[in-house]
Amino acid sequence: MPYAIMGGASWLAYWMDKQAAIAGRWRISEAGLHGLDAVFGIIGGLLAQQVFRHKTSKPGFAFTTGGIAFLHGLVLVGMASGALSYVELLTLFE
Template identity: 35%
Template sequence: MIATSISLLFLTALGSSVFFGKLPNIVFIIYMVMSVIAFIAYGLDKSAAKRDRWRTPEKTLQLMGLLCGWPGAIAGQKFFRHKSKKTSFQIVFWISVIFNCSGLAVFYFKGI
């Protein structure tokens, strides 16, 4: 629940920042596109896990989160109940979220 709230709060703040001209539209578009891609990837990986088929490597899922897809990754983890309980995955995931948000903050406060 907390992760979902963080994701929704972030997207709301991001949308507001774009609306008020603090960030260019492309930033919001990138986050939304990458989030949809990450959400789909989590769904496909969960389906593959159930069918004992080729899986998406964890590092690929982590990279999607780092590259602006973490809000969708959170949604995918919750919706598909996938990778949400694996502690080692979650530690790396949240570190990547912190790195992503830190990078965005640099652009936000220094200007893109």
């Protein structure tokens, strides 16, 4: 559940960026969106891309998003199988 809640930060960022794009205002960089996806959870970013039809036609962006999704999938499978613990995951970022 916390993983899905954290994905809400990515969802919100994509929504804000889409609104800014429509209004012609300052935008969140692609690197910023990818950073949020990587740190807070790719699920929110993936859902927002589809719902808002945002960044879906940019192949380079989609490729990087796919890589982030793949890494998140590996981590989730590792944690679900017991091969990776939350504490071990946190030590990767120390």
